[in-house]
Amino acid sequence: MKNFSVALLLAVVLALPAVAQQSTPDQSSSQPAQAASTDQSSSTTSATVGATGKEPLQPPAREGFWGRLNPFARKKYVQRQTAPIRDRVNELDDLTAANSKMIRDVDARAQQGIQQASAKANEADQHAIDAGNKASMAQQTATQANTRLTTVEQVVGNIDQYKPTSQTEIRFRPGQTVLSQNAKSALDDLATPLKNQRGYILEVHGFSSGRGQAAIQTSQRMADSVVRYLVLNHDIPVFRIFVVGMGNAPVASDDTTTRRASGGRVEVTLKKNDVETLAANQPTPTQDQQAPPK
Numbered sequence: 001m002k003n004f005s006v007a008l009l010l011a012v013v014l015a016l017p018a019v020a021q022q023s024t025p026d027q028s029s030s031q032p033a034q035a036a037s038t039d040q041s042s043s044t045t046s047a048t049v050g051a052t053g054k055e056p057l058q059p060p061a062r063e064g065f066w067g068r069l070n071p072f073a074r075k076k077y078v079q080r081q082t083a084p085i086r087d088r089v090n091e092l093d094d095l096t097a098a099n100s101k102m103i104r105d106v107d108a109r110a111q112q113g114i115q116q117a118s119a120k121a122n123e124a125d126q127h128a129i130d131a132g133n134k135a136s137m138a139q140q141t142a143t144q145a146n147t148r149l150t151t152v153e154q155v156v157g158n159i160d161q162y163k164p165t166s167q168t169e170i171r172f173r174p175g176q177t178v179l180s181q182n183a184k185s186a187l188d189d190l191a192t193p194l195k196n197q198r199g200y201i202l203e204v205h206g207f208s209s210g211r212g213q214a215a216i217q218t219s220q221r222m223a224d225s226v227v228r229y230l231v232l233n234h235d236i237p238v239f240r241i242f243v244v245g246m247g248n249a250p251v252a253s254d255d256t257t258t259r260r261a262s263g264g265r266v267e268v269t270l271k272k273n274d275v276e277t278l279a280a281n282q283p284t285p286t287q288d289q290q291a292p293p294k
Contacts, residue, residue: 211248
């Protein structure tokens, strides 16, 4: 009889977990209705939502026979309990990935905007440098133009002012008007550098011994010989030569006394104004000025 009681008590103990396991689904099945009523009451009092846009998970209203932890819980029961948590974690992962992608996109757009702004700033700096260089060139050109204008004004004001630069004396034998070889060499030395030059004149003064009109005619013929040689052999324009037959006119000497010509001679004086100086000081165009406009 005692053994039967022990066996009966052991059977009851072994049967309790099965009964508790069967009652748990019933309790869990009754939880949605209770949770729905609880959610409905809580929605009327609070509208708090989580980061995923959903309401926070609520703890079960009833804990069952074994409390929160059932030592004899089955695998399906554990899966039903952890499925909402797993889904919510997956939603949070998706939300985190979306936020990370959005942050990367925003950062990429910000970096692109910064690079474009930097490129625009560099371009603006380059334009400012170019404008400064052009302004400096314009200032330099204006200064050169002002200097040249001043020079031109001076030259125009003194256009008829010729200054003697050199003088050559041609000697003739008495009674002759033919140029000697030494006379031709002296005229060559005088006229050769004048080729392609401007702003000069030649004064040819003939002197002859004797008296009166005969001396004047002789001096004129000697001066004409010099002019003829310069025009024919060196292409000196006639309008640049001024010829005067002085005859036996007195000539000032170095000791401030006057003396008359002894023998025949011709004085050729080269005089220049500032036109040639103006041409020499003309600025040459720079590479930028020589380039044709685009």
